[in-house]
Amino acid sequence: MFFPFFDPTYILLIPALILALYAQQKVHSTFARYSRVPARSYKTGAQVARELLDHAGLRDIPVELVPGTLSDHYDPRRRVMRLSPAVYNGTSIAALAVAAHETGHALQHARNYVPLTVRNGLFPVANIGSQMAFPLFFLGFVFVSEPLMTAGIWLFLAALAFQVVTLPVEFDASGRAMRLLAAGGYLGADEVPKAKAVLNAAALTYVAAVAVALMHLLRLLILRNSRD
Numbered sequence: 514m515f516f517p518f519f520d521p522t523y524i525l526l527i528p529a530l531i532l533a534l535y536a537q538q539k540v541h542s543t544f545a546r547y548s549r550v551p552a553r554s555y556k557t558g559a560q561v562a563r564e565l566l567d568h569a570g571l572r573d574i575p576v577e578l579v580p581g582t583l584s585d586h587y588d589p590r591r592r593v594m595r596l597s598p599a600v601y602n603g604t605s606i607a608a609l610a611v612a613a614h615e616t617g618h619a620l621q622h623a624r625n626y627v628p629l630t631v632r633n634g635l636f637p638v639a640n641i642g643s644q645m646a647f648p649l650f651f652l653g654f655v656f657v658s659e660p661l662m663t664a665g666i667w668l669f670l671a672a673l674a675f676q677v678v679t680l681p682v683e684f685d686a687s688g689r690a691m692r693l694l695a696a697g698g699y700l701g702a703d704e705v706p707k708a709k710a711v712l713n714a715a716a717l718t719y720v721a722a723v724a725v726a727l728m729h730l731l732r733l734l735i736l737r738n739s740r741d
Contacts, residue, residue: 522732523732525728526728529728536718536720536721540714544711544715548603548605548607549605552604552605552608552699554699556604556609557601558601558602558604558609559596559601561694562596562615565613566619569619574592574593575594576593576595577594577595578601578602585597585615587618613690613691613694614690614715617690617693620689628681628682628685632675635674641668641671642669646665646669649665649668650736651665653665666733666734687709687712687716691708691712
């Protein structure tokens with residue numbers, strides 16, 4: 514993501530990188546804090562996910578244990594939900610919030626939620642863009658080739674578009690999670706704000722990623738213009 518030389522445009526990244534570091538610290542500390550607070554329903558994240566999926570008619574989606582910390586995700590290609598040990602086996606407010614959030618993604622997929630469909634469609638080109646944008650731009654910058662620099666910028670825009678459309682996908686999944694947990698009686702009224710804090714902290718990491726990407730795009734535009 515970075516060129517092997519320093520230029521003044523790196524200064525543009527500093528605020529966004531600070532936000533990204535803060536977001537990472539915030540999500541880990543918030544999850545750790547509420548992982549120590551048991552939910553009064555005393556159900557595990559796996560149980561809650563299974564019940565919510567079954568209630569939505571998604572009985573064919575398995576809930577699996579996956580190694581790692583905060584490695585929880587829903588895989589739309591294989592239609593499987595994977596939960597980390599702290600969430601799968603946990604009975605904490607944090608565990609239930611994360612499990613319900615991933616259930617929200619499964620519901621989005623089942624209901625053909627438009628932003629999720631768009632994001633899935635963008636993934637192949639965004640994946641290429643994230644790998645090739647900077648090398649192409651760097652070659653164009655070194656050899657003063659505007660077509661190469663422009664190609665790198667367009668590829669980076671595809672990666673940025675993927676990150677931008679991820680925001681409504683994540684916010685919607687969190688909104689669904691809170692409604693499911695409250696309606697199902699998995700959390701009491703006093704527990705809901707704590708679960709929201711967990712999901713809001715996670716959402717901040719996506720906001721920070723977009724901010725970093727936007728600053729990178731601004732850098733690329735400035736650097737390209739400097740070669741005119």
